[in-house]
Amino acid sequence: MGIVNRSIFLILLLNISLIVSQSQSKMSVTIFAAASLTDAFESIAETYETLNPSVDLVFNFAGSSTLAAQLAQDAPADIFASANPMQMRVVHDAGRIDLPSRPFAYNQLIVILPIDNPANITQLADLTRSDTNLVIAAPDVPVRVYTDTVLHQLALADELPDDFAEQVLSNVVSEEGNVRRVVAKIALGEADAGIVYTSDVTPDIRDQLITIPIPDAFNVKATYPIALLNDAQHPQEAGDFLNFVLSDTGQMLLAEWGFIPVSADAANSICVPISRTADSRGFLSLFFVFICDTPNSTG
DSSP, X not given: OOHHHHHHHHHHHHHHHHHHHHHHHOEEEEEEEEGGGHHHHHHHHHHHHHHOTTEEEEEEEEOHHHHHHHHXXXXXXXXXXXXXXXXXXXXXXXXXXXXXXXXXXXXXXXXXXXXXXXXXXXXGGGGGSTTOOEEEEOTTSHHHHHHHXXXXXHTTSTTSOTTHHHHHXXXXXXXXXXXXXXXXXXXXXXXXXXEEEGGGSOTXXXXXXXXXXXXXXXOOOEEEEEEEOTTOSSHHHHHHHHHHHHSHHHHHHHHHTTOXXXXXXXXXOOEEEXXXXXXXXXXXXXXXXXXXXXXXXXX
């Protein structure tokens, strides 16, 4: 082999070795996140991975109740981001989470219609018409819990009937496993109306939908909590990503995707992983303690 060819071969071998080395050195952080967080978390991940090239964020997006059931059955993960505290509690009760979860975003509900609006729905009262086909999430999915609450609260409005919730629910033709499926069915014109999070009306689908807002007085403030799993494989990196979600940058990206950021105090209340060494029986072992700095609060 000539000197030039040998040099080219060695350079190629070195490059391949560097690529393999970099690939092997990446830490994978597994995040179980509510389906409604898909776009926002993918946007946050893009920024985070640019700043932290040694970390590979791996997402499992699904309905929070589905994710909670998987985690309760010991599915491996580092972080759980739920669309409501109830499903976080399920994971806590299963022994997978010890530390308190932190709220990182809020959301509200909105009514969506297909762009051609074949049912000619123009107001909330129209959802009670017997010829209206409604799609909502299935029971136990967080957005369904919020939907039921909002429907019953709307019954208190002067312009709506006392049995508003019952009339609307009688028009349900499909119950979906997560909120993204509700959005997809309405965008495709498979039903006349759906109830979803405001954050689900994303830029890529906005021109396929008509929206009817729900007044704040009858809407909900859906709380999204996030927590580290107590058996996280990479607690240092997972804690760093959790902090990033709660940072000004993370909160700004969530807001860009239609979420309501947590307050400044809550955003500063983060769980910081502190590495410690313990000298036990003459051996040094490494473990992590997560210190949560919580500002003064009345609730």
